[in-house]
Structures are given as structure tokens and as C-alpha cells.
Amino acid sequence: MLRALEIRDMLIIDRLDLAFQPGLNVLTGETGAGKSILLDSLGFVLGWRGRAELVRSGAKQGEVTAVFDLAPDHAGWAVLEEAGLPSGDELILRRVNTADGRKTGWINDRRVSGEVLRRLSETLVELHGQHDDKGLLDPKGHRAILDDFGAYAAEAAATRTAWTARARARKALEAAQVALSAVREEEDFLRHSVAELDKLAPEPGEEAELDTRRRMMQAAEKIRADIAQASSALGYDGAEGAMANALRWLDGASDKAEGRLDAPISALTRAMAELDEAARGVADCLDALDFNPAELEDCEERLFALRALARKHNVQPDELANLAATLSERLAALDAGEGRIAELDAALRDAEAAYDAAATMLSTARRAAAERLDAAVASELAPLRMERAVFQTEVTPTQPGPEGVDAVQFTVATNPGSPAGALNKIASGGELSRFLLALKVCLSEKRDSALTMIFDEIDRGVGGATADAVGRRLRALAEGGQVLVVTHSPQVAALGAHHWQVAKRVEDGITLSEVRPLDSSEREDEIARMLAGDIITDEARAAARALLLG
Numbered sequence: 001m002l003r004a005l006e007i008r009d010m011l012i013i014d015r016l017d018l019a020f021q022p023g024l025n026v027l028t029g030e031t032g033a034g035k036s037i038l039l040d041s042l043g044f045v046l047g048w049r050g051r052a053e054l055v056r057s058g059a060k061q062g063e064v065t066a067v068f069d070l071a072p073d074h075a076g077w078a079v080l081e082e083a084g085l086p087s088g089d090e091l092i093l094r095r096v097n098t099a100d101g102r103k104t105g106w107i108n109d110r111r112v113s114g115e116v117l118r119r120l121s122e123t124l125v126e127l128h129g130q131h132d133d134k135g136l137l138d139p140k141g142h143r144a145i146l147d148d149f150g151a152y153a154a155e156a157a158a159t160r161t162a163w164t165a166r167a168r169a170r171k172a173l174e175a176a177q178v179a180l181s182a183v184r185e186e187e188d189f190l191r192h193s194v195a196e197l198d199k200l201a202p203e204p205g206e207e208a209e210l211d212t213r214r215r216m217m218q219a220a221e222k223i224r225a226d227i228a229q230a231s232s233a234l235g236y237d238g239a240e241g242a243m244a245n246a247l248r249w250l251d252g253a254s255d256k257a258e259g260r261l262d263a264p265i266s267a268l269t270r271a272m273a274e275l276d277e278a279a280r281g282v283a284d285c286l287d288a289l290d291f292n293p294a295e296l297e298d299c300e301e302r303l304f305a306l307r308a309l310a311r312k313h314n315v316q317p318d319e320l321a322n323l324a325a326t327l328s329e330r331l332a333a334l335d336a337g338e339g340r341i342a343e344l345d346a347a348l349r350d351a352e353a354a355y356d357a358a359a360t361m362l363s364t365a366r367r368a369a370a371e372r373l374d375a376a377v378a379s380e381l382a383p384l385r386m387e388r389a390v391f392q393t394e395v396t397p398t399q400p401g402p403e404g405v406d407a408v409q410f411t412v413a414t415n416p417g418s419p420a421g422a423l424n425k426i427a428s429g430g431e432l433s434r435f436l437l438a439l440k441v442c443l444s445e446k447r448d449s450a451l452t453m454i455f456d457e458i459d460r461g462v463g464g465a466t467a468d469a470v471g472r473r474l475r476a477l478a479e480g481g482q483v484l485v486v487t488h489s490p491q492v493a494a495l496g497a498h499h500w501q502v503a504k505r506v507e508d509g510i511t512l513s514e515v516r517p518l519d520s521s522e523r524e525d526e527i528a529r530m531l532a533g534d535i536i537t538d539e540a541r542a543a544a545r546a547l548l549l550g
Helices: 035-045 075-082 114-121 139-150 153-185 188-201 205-232 239-256 262-288 293-312 317-381 431-446 464-478 490-494 520-532 538-549
Strands: 002-010 013-018 021-030 060-066 092-098 101-105 110-112 125-129 389-401 403-411 453-457 482-486 496-507 510-517
Touching: 002 035, 013 035, 013 510, 021 464, 021 490, 035 060, 035 092, 035 125, 035 453, 035 482, 060 389, 075 114, 092 114, 101 114, 139 317, 139 389, 139 403, 139 431, 153 317, 188 293, 188 317, 205 239, 205 262, 205 317, 239 262, 262 431, 317 389, 317 403, 317 431, 389 431, 403 431, 431 464, 453 464, 464 482, 464 490, 464 538, 490 520, 490 538, 496 520, 520 538
Parallel strands: 021 482, 021 496, 125 453, 453 482
Antiparallel strands: 002 013, 002 060, 060 092, 092 101, 101 110, 389 403, 496 510
């Protein structure tokens, strides 16, 4: 509920403090007194886009503060939480407009953008006027209004879920088709390359090993003869035999040398052991250098084949094994692609069938709700002196989407035999106001009672008993909530629970607007003025008293 509205230096308002109440609040005053300025100021603090120039002439800045009382479960708290703003016992909105056009807003003393204010305002206030272009008169919003009235959230949610699943299945199929098409373009290359790699069967590290073996075999022919001569020189016919003879001769003479040959004999024994180790190493080298010339040819042939294939695929020879695995996987995907496409196509058909079923159920629920809404509006039109008018909710096919396959539009025929047409194109100003009010009354049971509803001269163009009927519908709409009405109708004003008068005054040559609450006697004077004009007669007062008594 809007509890307080404070306005400073906005247009022709210098200072204004209003304390609104639950129920039906009416604001009256002469044309041009500043009633629309109140709504402009409220819209400004709520972040709505409106007039560019709002600051009162001569003032440095204009400021508006709005205070709302919200229940603990009010939807506005969720907006604050999403924006990272603190909550409290009350909600205070403040916005400043400087003379140079800069606008700054706060929520509970935390600075916020106009966008946050606008999102929050959707949970706080709903504005309707004769030229309403964002609510009931906008065909784009008719489907949502019907859905709220019909209360078939489960069917709508199932349709949205099915649409999402359908879109996901279609996306998966299209992605698989694109991938398969891309693989098919290189099918010949894949099959040839995989066959070539499988035939060669490269292994990691094989190229380096082959290169080492090849170099050894190439060098073997050059060094084998020298190594063989060295082996012979180290053998029994060479150094080994000479050292063995020397050791034998020294052993025979050592008994008579009185120990002088012990050290030479020991050294010679150690040398014999080292010589034996050297001879074995040379012999092992000769064995390693012993190869079949065909082996060198085979080694070179495989080495060259590995390097050529690596150059062909622009990779290192050691990467050929991984390349073979990768290409094999892509080829396997190609071979399995047709089966996968078939599976995804079947999944898409299932998703489409599920969406069609959900959308059909939603359409059935919408058409039933449309009949109920038409009947409810018809029952409200009779007391509003439009018993011959026809309101119809048209549900027609449209392109499938997350909200189903239905387009919804409210149409009216104001007189029997007249063609039906769009609500905002057929009805006159007074008729349009009553259609809007009838719709709002029918929808009021579905709306959030914490939402403050504002009607800006919605009773324009009607009077007498019709205006009285409009007022009674507005009062019924305000039960359990809060409704603000800007009106020129004395019948509507008399039905208000709280009454404010908007008037102009001239101070030091400057025109200013003021708003003040009226007590019972002042209400009588104001309603008499609305009935009679500037000169209030006794008859007008008596009529005003009669209206106030209901």
C-alpha cells in the first residue's frame, strides 16, 4: 500500500505531503489544478518514463519520496534481494531530478538505477486511464491477462517445458547433422588415411630408435675391421698370451727372488683381470656390429616411411600413433552417424508430439477461460449501463512458441448488429472506460491485493446513474486493497473512503498547486462544486449530501 507521498519543487508543486489510506482514495479538483502532476510525480519516483522537464521553475532540483507498507511475502522484497538491496519494515523510494536533467534514485537510502525502480514498481502500482496503452488495451498483453484469469498455471508450465525440450531436441539433431555433413566431406580422406596408418602401425618413440640403429649399422662397416684387430691384439695371440707367459715365468722365479717379485706379480694379476674385461667388451661390440645388410635396408625403408607420412599429415613422427587413433575415432563417428541421426530424429518427433499435446491442453483451457471471462464481463457491463454491448475474447491460432499456439485479443461490439473490433478501436471514451473497469473488476479476484491501483479519469464521458455504477465498481475493487482515483465525477467522488482536493493558488505572482484532505463538511462543499460549478447553490449542497449518504 502507498502510505505517503512527499513532493518538493516539481512543476507547480513547491511542497506537498500526502498520507494515503487503504480503500478508495479520490482526488478531485478543477481542470489544470495539478491532478496529473501528482501522477507524474509518482511515476517519476517509480522510475517511469515521462516528462523530461519536471523541476519547478527557479528551483535547483525537484525531489519525490514515496513510502510503501509491504507484507512480508510481498513480491517487491524479491526484487530488492535480486538487486542486492536491504529490506526493512517499510519501503522508501526517493528520486531527485536536477535542473540540468540528471536523475538519481534511492531505495531505502541505497542508490539504484531507474531500471531497478521500474522493476520494483511493477510489484507496487498499476496505472489505468482512458488512454491506457500498456495493460488491457494492448493486444500483446491479452494472452497473459487471460492466463492469469484462467488460473491454469500447470498447463502453461507444461507447455513451456515441452517447448524447451522440443527446442533442445531440434538443436541436438541439427548439430549432429552439421557434424555428420562435415565428416562426410572428408570421408575419402579419412578412410585412406586410417588404412595407411593402420598398415604402417607407427609407435611412439619408434623413429628415434630406428634412427639410432641405422646410424650404428652405417658406421659398423667402417669401424669393424679396427675393432677386430684390437680384439686380436687383446687375445691369446696378443697381449693376453704375452701377459700370461710373463706371469708364468715370474711365478717360477719368485721363490728365489726373496719376495722382490711379489708386487710385480700382484700388479700383473690385476692387469690380466682388466685385460679380460676389455677383451669381453670389444667382443660384445663386434657381436653388436654383426648385422645382415638386408636389416639396414629394412630399417631405412621404415624410417623413411614414418618420416614421409609425418610430413604428409604435418605432424612429428612420434605423433603418428595419436593421429591414427584420432582419425579412427572420426571414422567410427561417421560410420555410427546415420544411426545417431535416426535416434535424434525420433527424439525430436517425440518432443514435438509432447509439445503438441501440452499446447492442445493449454488451448482447451484458454477457450474455457475465455468463455468464463466473457460471461463475467457481460455481468459487469449491465450495471454500467452497457447491457447491450458484447465483449468477446478471441482465441485464434498463431505460430507455436513457449506460451502455446494461441493468439488472444479482446474485442467488443457496442451495439447489437455492429461489427466487433479491437477494444481500443471500437469503443468511445466513455464506453472504453467502462469496458476497462468491468475487466478490472472481473480480474480483481486474480490480482495481488497488495498492488495499489490508480485510475486516471477512467470515468470520463459518463455521468448520472452510469457514473454512480462506475463509482460502486471502483469501491468494490478497493475492498481489501488500495485504489486511487483521479475523477471529475461527483458520483464517483462521493463513494470514496478518503477525499483529497487539488487546487491552485497564486503566491507572489507564482502559480502553485496544493492538495489537502477534506473532512465531511468540506467534502460536501467540494462535491457541490463539482455538481454546480463556481456558485454553490443550496440545491447543489442537498444533492451532494444525498450522494454522500449513498
